[in-house]
Amino acid sequence: MAILTCGAALKRNEGQFLGGIAFDANPLSVKQSDWLAILLKRHNLPPVAGGVHE
Numbered sequence: 257m258a259i260l261t262c263g264a265a266l267k268r269n270e271g272q273f274l275g276g277i278a279f280d281a282n283p284l285s286v287k288q289s290d291w292l293a294i295l296l297k298r299h300n301l302p303p304v305a306g307g308v309h310e
Contacts, residue, residue: 264299 260274296303
């Protein structure tokens, strides 16, 4: 949610991905969590607390 609300200029596929995972109760796959980490870094936001592979 931090990326969606920080005013970042997102590409269409980034927005679709973030919107999808923001409201999905299922755990992230390894590929999804890797892409989330890349997006957080790209937009100068801290990594997910405790990691996302839990």
